[in-house]
Amino acid sequence: MPGKGSGLYCRRWSKVFSGEILDTALTDFSTRAGCLLTTGYTTSFHVQPVNIRQQILQSWAKSYLTPLRQSAKALAAIVTSTWVKTSPTIGPVLGFPRAPVHGKPGKGFDYSFIQFPPGPEPEILETDVVIVGSGCGGGVCAKNLAEAGHRVMVVEKAYHWPPEHLPMTERDAGIQLFANGGIESVDDQSISIIAGQAWGGGGTVNWSASLQTQAYVRKEWADKGLAFFTSSEFQDSLDRVCHRMGVSTEHVEHNMNNKTLSEGARKLGYSHKMVPQNTGGNKHYCGYCTLGCGAAEKQGPVVSFLPDAERSGAQFIEGCEADKVLFENVEGRKVATGVKGRWTSRDSSGGVGGSDRYSRDVIINAKRVIVSDLLELFFSIQRVRRVQDIFRGIVLSVLSL
Numbered sequence: 167m168p169g170k171g172s173g174l175y176c177r178r179w180s181k182v183f184s185g186e187i188l189d190t191a192l193t194d195f196s197t198r199a200g201c202l203l204t205t206g207y208t209t210s211f212h213v214q215p216v217n218i219r220q221q222i223l224q225s226w227a228k229s230y231l232t233p234l235r236q237s238a239k240a241l242a243a244i245v246t247s248t249w250v251k252t253s254p255t256i257g258p259v260l261g262f263p264r265a266p267v268h269g270k271p272g273k274g275f276d277y278s279f280i281q282f283p284p285g286p287e288p289e290i291l292e293t294d295v296v297i298v299g300s301g302c303g304g305g306v307c308a309k310n311l312a313e314a315g316h317r318v319m320v321v322e323k324a325y326h327w328p329p330e331h332l333p334m335t336e337r338d339a340g341i342q343l344f345a346n347g348g349i350e351s352v353d354d355q356s357i358s359i360i361a362g363q364a365w366g367g368g369g370t371v372n373w374s375a376s377l378q379t380q381a382y383v384r385k386e387w388a389d390k391g392l393a394f395f396t397s398s399e400f401q402d403s404l405d406r407v408c409h410r411m412g413v414s415t416e417h418v419e420h421n422m423n424n425k426t427l428s429e430g431a432r433k434l435g436y437s438h439k440m441v442p443q444n445t446g447g448n449k450h451y452c453g454y455c456t457l458g459c460g461a462a463e464k465q466g467p468v469v470s471f472l473p474d475a476e477r478s479g480a481q482f483i484e485g486c487e488a489d490k491v492l493f494e495n496v497e498g499r500k501v502a503t504g505v506k507g508r509w510t511s512r513d514s515s516g517g518v519g520g521s522d523r524y525s526r527d528v529i530i531n532a533k534r535v536i537v538s539d540l541l542e543l544f545f546s547i548q549r550v551r552r553v554q555d556i557f558r559g560i561v562l563s564v565l566s567l
C-alpha cells in the first residue's frame with residue numbers, strides 16, 4: 167500500500183467490511199484446515215508466492231460458494247479504493263493535478279459554532295427544533311424553520327472545512343469529508359453507498375448536478391398516499407431551492423468525456439439534455455467537486471442554506487454525533503423530545519488531529535427532532551433493528567412540523 171495515509175484508510179475500511187464473511191475468511195487463512203478449505207492448499211495464505219495468492223483470489227471471484235465470492239469482492243473493493251485514494255502516481259499518470267487549473271479560491275461564510283468547556287457533566291441545551299445532520303435536507307430545513315421564527319439547532323458529527331482547505335486530496339477527503347472513509351456497505355455487500363460526512367453533508371462533496379424530482383417518482387409517492395408530492399406547493403418548494411442555489415444549464419462547459427458522450431448520442435439519434443448545475447449562475451469549470459469546492463462557488467448547504475439559517479438565528483454544533491433520540495410518552499404516543507450526543511472539540515490549533523482534544527456529552531431538549539440523514543436511518547435499522555422505535559418517533563415528528 168503506497169502513501170502515508172494507507173494505514174488509516176485500511177482501519178476505516180476494515181469497518182466497512184466488518185461482516186462475518188470476511189472475518190471468517192481471514193480467520194480461516196491462519197489455520198491449515200481453514201486454508202485447505204478456502205484455498206485448496208495447506209500452506210498459509212500469507213506465505214504463498216504472489217502468483218498463487220492471485221490465483222486463489224481470482225478463483226474465489228468465480229466460486230460457486232457465495233461467501234468466497236463476497237470475500238473476493240470485498241477485498242478487491244478495499245484494495246482498489248485504497249490504492250486509488252493513496253497512490254502518489256495515479257494523479258500525474260491521469261493528468262489530474264493536485265489543485266484545479268480553472269477557477270480561483272473563494273471566501274467562505276464565517277460560521278460561529280457552539281463551543282463547550284471541558285467538564286464531567288453533560289451540557290444541556292434547549293431549542294424548538296433540533297436537526298441531526300447539516301446536509302442537503304438539514305440545511306434547507308434549518309433555513310426555512312429559522313426564517314419562520316423557530317429556534318433551530320443543527321448537530322453535525324463532522325467538521326467544517328472552509329474553502330482554503332479545499333479541494334482536499336483524495337486521501338484527506340476520504341477521511342474528513344466522506345462517511346466511513348468513502349463507502350458504507352451492508353454486511354453482505356449487496357448494497358454499498360458513498361455518502362458525504364462533512365459540514366454540509368453530501369452537498370459539500372456532490373457533483374453539482376441539480377435535477378428536480380421527476381414526475382414519475384412524484385406520482386409513485388403520491389400513489390402511496392403522499393399527495394403533497396404532486397401538489398403545486400411541492401413544485402414551488404423545488405423551484406425555491408433551485409432559485410437559491412442559482413441552478414441553471416446556462417454556464418455549463420462540458421469536459422471531453424461529456425462532449426464525446428453527447429456527440430455520440432446525437433449521432434445515434436438518442437435524446438440527451440444538459441444537466442443543470444447549482445453554481446450560483448456562474449460558469450464553474452474545475453472538476454474537483456467531490457473533494458470540496460475551494461472557490462465557494464458550488465451552492466451547497468455550506469454556501470447557501472446554512473449561512474441563511476445562521477443569519478436568522480440558527481445555532482450550529484460541529485463534531486457532535488447524535489447517538490440517541492430521546493422519547494417521552496405524550497397522551498399514549500411516543501414522541502421524540504430531543505437528542506443525546508457526544509461532542510469532541512477541535513485541538514488547540516483549530517484542527518482535528520491534535521492530542522489535546524476533549525469530549526463532552528450533550529443533551530438537546532427540543533419540541534421537534536429532525537433526523538435529516540435517511541442513510542443513517544437505513545444503516546441504524548440494519549444495525550440495531552429497532553425499526554419501530556426509530557420510525558415512530560422521528561418520522562412522526564417530521565411530518566407533524
Ligand SMILES: Cc1cc2nc3c(=O)[nH]c(=O)nc-3n(C[C@H](O)[C@H](O)[C@H](O)COP(=O)(O)OP(=O)(O)OC[C@H]3O[C@@H](n4cnc5c(N)ncnc54)[C@H](O)[C@@H]3O)c2cc1C
Nearest residue numbers: 299301302303323363364367368372373374375487488539
Ligand atoms: C460523491 C457524491 C456525489 C453526488 N452528486 C450528486 C449530484 O450531482 N446531484 C445530486 O442531486 N445528488 C448528488 N449526490 C447525492 C446528494 O449529495 C445526497 O442525496 C444528499 O446530500 C442527501 O442529503 P441528506 O440531507 O439526506 O444527507 P447528507 O447530505 O448526506 O447529510 C447528512 C449529514 O448528517 C450527518 N450525520 C449523520 N449521522 C449523524 C449523527 N448521528 N449525528 C450528527 N450528524 C450526523 C452526516 O455527517 C452528514 O453530514 C452525490 C453524493 C455523493 C456522495
